[in-house]
Amino acid sequence: MAAKKTGGISKPALILSGLLLVLLVLVVIFFTGGGGEKVKRFVDSNVPKPAAAPEKAATRVVTLFFVDSEDLLHRETREIVAGPTEADEAERVLAELVRGSEQGLDSPLPPGTKVRQVFIAKDGLATVDFSREIAEGFSYGSTSELAAVYAVVDTLVSNFKAVKKVVLLVEGAERETLGGHVDLTRAFFPDYSLVAK
Helix, strand or coil: CCCCCCCCCCHHHHHHHHHHHHHHHHHHHHHHCCCCCCCCCCCCCCCCCCCCCCCCCCEEEEEEEEECCCCCEEEEEEEEECCCCHHHHHHHHHHHHHHCCCCCCECCCCCCCCEEEEEECCCCEEEEEECCHHHHCCCCCHHHHHHHHHHHHHHHHHHCCCCCEEEEEECCEECCCCCCCCCCCCCECCCHHHECC
């Protein structure tokens, strides 16, 4: 006897259709917020925040003394990075003196001279330690040696209220002269008589 055929849908097809309908309802609920419930947004504290723009370093304007062909000193202003201490600023100022003039004047110090350290004592004495290039870089005449010394001294005293006098060292040691003319075994007070009028 032949099996009786029914015109209905098979049981597996009904189950599959039911599952698809439930899935469709869940998808609609998920994307519409489930009956008006708002989906809250949150900020994950572990996500790094965008980096703030780096702050521009504070600067200050300083006066440097450069030399002309007649060994007279001329003032020239320059901007340097400020702080954190006056000794740090003094090192930067003297490095600019070595770097040279922006107005066609001569640097009083030989190229390659390095400022090893500046120490400013409470009594107003600034001790400046230069590398050996300051003495070996070129031969000084008496007026050019005097101009080199006072370019350093006048530059420091003009820019730093704490500095009253200056001692120059070479490679950490006292030296009699730079080029045989100016006695370096003493402290120098500022002298603006070499500055061009």
